[in-house]
Amino acid sequence: MGGLLVALLSGLCAACAPNDKESDMQHLRLVSLDIADPEGYARYRLAMEPLLERAGGRLLLDVEGRATIHPGGFVANRALLIAFDSAAAAQAFFASSDYVDVRARLFEPAVRNAHAVALP
Secondary structure, three states, X not given: OHHHHHHHHHHHHHHOOOOOOHHHOOEEEEEEEEEOOHHHHHHHHHHHHHHHHHOOOEEEEEEXXXXXXXXXXXXXXXXXXXXEOOHHHHHHHHHOHHHHHHHHHHHHHXXXXXXXXXXX
């Protein structure tokens, strides 16, 4: 549990480090997953990552482990930190028909539970 939390906080701190350029600001999504089918999730990632890249998004952190992250007993076994150039770019990616299709076909059957937090 501690390793997952340390990796998440390290990635978050690195992504949010102050810089001199306003244009370097990123929109971040911290995503916690409870994956039920690792092979199905791997298929989702293979289909999703090119879409994410085309949308200008990038994975800053991808950590496997087990930790209770959210109040109420949600236990995640994977956490991601995803960066976009802006909140609008993130919204456009998650609303795109290509992503919605991949999510419905591959993500939803493979993931038991998911929580995402937008970090402006």
